[in-house]
Structures are given as C-alpha cells and as structure tokens.
Amino acid sequence: MNCYNHPEIISVASCIDCNRGLCVDCSNLYTIPICRYCNVNRIKKEKREIIKDFVWMFMFALVLAYVLTSSMPSTDNVYISLWFTAFYAGLSIYNGWKFLSNITPNMFLALPLIGWLIYFCVKYVLASFVGMILTPFLILKKIKRLLDIIKIEV
Known part of the structure; x- marks a missing residue:
C-alpha cells in the first residue's frame, strides 16, 4: 500500500x-x-459540538430563567438580579448534569420506576451544586478550545 x-x-x-x-x-x-482530511473533519466536528453545546446550554438557561422569574412580581433591580441568578442556575444545572453524565460509567441500571425517580432527583440536586462550581471553568475551557480550533482552521 x-x-x-x-x-x-x-x-x-x-x-x-x-x-x-x-x-x-x-x-x-x-x-x-x-490523514489531513480526517483531521480537518475531526476539527470541524469538534467545533460543531462546542457550538451546539453552547446553544443548548444558553437555551436551557433562558428557559429556566423565564420560568423562575415570570411569576415573580418585584421591583426592577430585584427582578434583574433574580433573572441573572436564575440564568446562572440554568447554566450550572446543564453543566453539572453533563459533568456527572461524563464521569458515570456507561452501563444500564436496572431500576424500578421509583428508583429512576430517586436517581434523577439526586442527580439533579448534585448537578446544581457541582455545576455552580464548575460552570465558569467549563465555559472558559470551551471558549479557549473554540479559539484554538479557529486558529487551527486559519
């Protein structure tokens, strides 16, 4: 060959x-x-994945912020701070959920319905706490990688 x-x-x-x-x-x-062609394809795929992840993250955060703040009558300053807090909570839950999904093994859990309910509730609570800490670092890491990919493409 x-x-x-x-x-x-x-x-x-x-x-x-x-x-x-x-x-x-x-x-x-x-x-x-x-080969060069496959490497270019990998770079394009990684760039699409990062952009798609940002889109989903911000959509989830916007929806959660709207849901949490739409029924809260308050003054403008309190409303704005509540909106940003809810937005960050949405970012945190999304990033925490993805982080917990990445560190758990890829095996099927055979649980009854109540077991799945408990599993998702515990994962949701853990995701919110883990995400609050990790979100700034994960966003910066993704932005840095996206900038590196853009440099590679040029």
Missing part, C-alpha cells in the same frame, strides 16, 4: 479513521497517524 498523498512512497502507517496509507512524513504530521 502506498501513501495517499504521495503515491510514489510506500506507506508505513494507516489513518485511524479512514485506513488510507500514510508515509513517514504524513504519519508524523500529528500526534496520531491521521
């Missing part, structure tokens, strides 16, 4: 995504043996 980019050179590795042949120069471009 010959290199996909250099057909005259014998390949020494294959792309881990598409199994195209890669010569020594092509396989040493990145830390893993991956």
Whole structure:
C-alpha cells in the first residue's frame, strides 16, 4: 500500500479513521497517524459540538430563567438580579448534569420506576451544586478550545 498523498512512497502507517496509507512524513504530521482530511473533519466536528453545546446550554438557561422569574412580581433591580441568578442556575444545572453524565460509567441500571425517580432527583440536586462550581471553568475551557480550533482552521 502506498501513501495517499504521495503515491510514489510506500506507506508505513494507516489513518485511524479512514485506513488510507500514510508515509513517514504524513504519519508524523500529528500526534496520531491521521490523514489531513480526517483531521480537518475531526476539527470541524469538534467545533460543531462546542457550538451546539453552547446553544443548548444558553437555551436551557433562558428557559429556566423565564420560568423562575415570570411569576415573580418585584421591583426592577430585584427582578434583574433574580433573572441573572436564575440564568446562572440554568447554566450550572446543564453543566453539572453533563459533568456527572461524563464521569458515570456507561452501563444500564436496572431500576424500578421509583428508583429512576430517586436517581434523577439526586442527580439533579448534585448537578446544581457541582455545576455552580464548575460552570465558569467549563465555559472558559470551551471558549479557549473554540479559539484554538479557529486558529487551527486559519
């Protein structure tokens, strides 16, 4: 098998995504043996995932802020601070839920209905507390990674 980019050179590795042949120069471009096309696809996919995550996070936060503040009659200053608090709570719950989902094992739990109800209630409460602490760090990490991806694309 010959290199996909250099057909005259014998390949020494294959792309881990598409199994195209890669010569020594092509396989040493990145830390893993991956061709340029697959690497570009991975970068685009990661960028889409980060943007999609931001959209879902802010939509959840806006809905929660609206639900929590729509029935609260109050003065303007209190209303604005309550709205921002509810918005941050929405961000926190979303990020905490994703964090807890990432650290739990990917196995199916066989629980009765009441077990699932207790599981989701406990996870919701834990997500709100864990999310309050992690949200600023996770948002900064995602923004930094998005900026790095934009630099790579240019």
